[in-house]
Amino acid sequence: MESSALLTIGLPSALGIIMFGLGLTLTVGDFRRIAESPRAVVVALALQLLVLPAFAFGLIQLFDMAPLLAIGMMLLAASPGGTTANLYSHLFRGDVALNITLTAINAVLAAITVPIITNFAINYFGAEGQVGLQLSKVVQVIAIVLAPVILGMIVRRFFPGFAASADRPVRTFSVAVLALVSVGALVAERENVADYARQVGLVTAIFCLGSLALGYTGARLLRLARPQAIATSFEVGIHNTAVAMTIALSVLDSAEAAIPAAVYSVLMYVLAAVFGYLITRIDGTGKDSAGGAAAPTTQHAH
Numbered sequence: 001m002e003s004s005a006l007l008t009i010g011l012p013s014a015l016g017i018i019m020f021g022l023g024l025t026l027t028v029g030d031f032r033r034i035a036e037s038p039r040a041v042v043v044a045l046a047l048q049l050l051v052l053p054a055f056a057f058g059l060i061q062l063f064d065m066a067p068l069l070a071i072g073m074m075l076l077a078a079s080p081g082g083t084t085a086n087l088y089s090h091l092f093r094g095d096v097a098l099n100i101t102l103t104a105i106n107a108v109l110a111a112i113t114v115p116i117i118t119n120f121a122i123n124y125f126g127a128e129g130q131v132g133l134q135l136s137k138v139v140q141v142i143a144i145v146l147a148p149v150i151l152g153m154i155v156r157r158f159f160p161g162f163a164a165s166a167d168r169p170v171r172t173f174s175v176a177v178l179a180l181v182s183v184g185a186l187v188a189e190r191e192n193v194a195d196y197a198r199q200v201g202l203v204t205a206i207f208c209l210g211s212l213a214l215g216y217t218g219a220r221l222l223r224l225a226r227p228q229a230i231a232t233s234f235e236v237g238i239h240n241t242a243v244a245m246t247i248a249l250s251v252l253d254s255a256e257a258a259i260p261a262a263v264y265s266v267l268m269y270v271l272a273a274v275f276g277y278l279i280t281r282i283d284g285t286g287k288d289s290a291g292g293a294a295a296p297t298t299q300h301a302h
Contacts, residue, residue: 012140014177015246016148021170022083022107023152024163030104033097040095040224044102044232047218049109052236053077053117055210063203067125069196072248072257073203074121076264078114079244080106083171084269085234092276094230102235110243111146118247140251145243177242196259204264205271212237212275230279238272241265 034041056077060070086099156163215236219229241261248258 012144012246012250014173015144015242017170018174018177018240018242019107019145019148020152020155021167021174022103023149023154024156024166024170025083026100026104026107026149026153027156028153030100033101034105037095037098037101037228040098040219040228040232041101041105043219043222043224044098044215044235045105045109047215047232048081048102048106048236049113051214051218052211055214056207059203059207059210063199065199065203066256068254068256069199069260070125071118071121071252071254072244072260073200073207075114075118075244075248075257076204076207076239076241076261078110078117079239079241079261080110080114081235082238082240085231085238088234088238088272088276089231092230092234092280093227094234095225095227096231098228098231099235102231106235107149108146110240111142114145114243114247115141118252141247144246174242196256197263200260200263204260205267208237208264208268208271209275212272216275216279230276233275233279234272237275238268239264241268 053074056073060073065073081099081103083103086096086103088094089099090096152163212233215233216229219232220226224232239261241264244261245258245265248254248261
């Protein structure tokens with residue numbers, strides 16, 4: 001995809017605004033809360049940072065994906081959880097405070113993990129001649145992911161009224177950008193859309209449902225309470241696909257690498273809702289499987 005002002009300036013700037021909006025919803029207390037449930041945080045992060053990329057890598061091998069699409073899948077797996085996970089967790093009686101804590105941690109870790117996983121994929125799938133993520137671009141990723149989050153947190157700390165009033169407009173902007181970028185990525189590759197749909201439609205759907213299931217069952221097998229397992233499932237299964245698409249389009253300069261995230265951005269909302277409904281029906285409504293009441297989830301919700 002040819003470089004343009006839209007990709008080199010507009011898209012990173014839009015992502016910066018989205019990440020700034022994320023920062024407006026976070027406080028230092030969200031990081032301090034790690035001490036309240038360290039086990040749940042460690043389990044969720046292990047599933048997200050280690051198991052999920054391994055799962056994506058396995059699917060890539062199984063479906064024998066083309067190199068750039070494979071890189072796009074790994075970039076999707078590396079992208080942090082989306083703030084929408086908080087909403088889904090609240091709707092299906094998850095531990096929203098845990099979601100907010102994980103969102104805060106992931107916003108910081110993504111600046112490190114996204115370049116590492118993306119560079120691994122570029123080297124492994126042999127696409128060095130087409131895309132690259134050198135040191136200067138790693139710094140660019142950190143700048144568009146981490147710096148706006150920190151700025152948003154500072155603004156919230158000193159101007160809480162502005163942070164509260166800006167929340168809705170920034171969320172609306174985020175949805176609009178995500179829709180535009182998704183459509184733009186698909187339009188840019190319109191001649192290959194049918195082929196891409198065949199290659200990534202099924203694999204992204206499996207990845208989405210598998211991610212949600214891994215988050216939930218992994219947390220339960222490691223003896224986390226049901227509300228924490230629900231929170232983990234949505235944090236692992238719902239990604240900030242705007243991060244993946246922005247890096248693919250503006251940093252890697254590849255519309256093809258953005259296709260998996262574009263398709264996932266459409267599928268994940270529907271599949272996450274279906275998954276939430278199913279675990280509510282199967283595992284009991286509002287109850288922990290051990291019989292206790294679900295933990296309250298309204299505190300700290302955004």
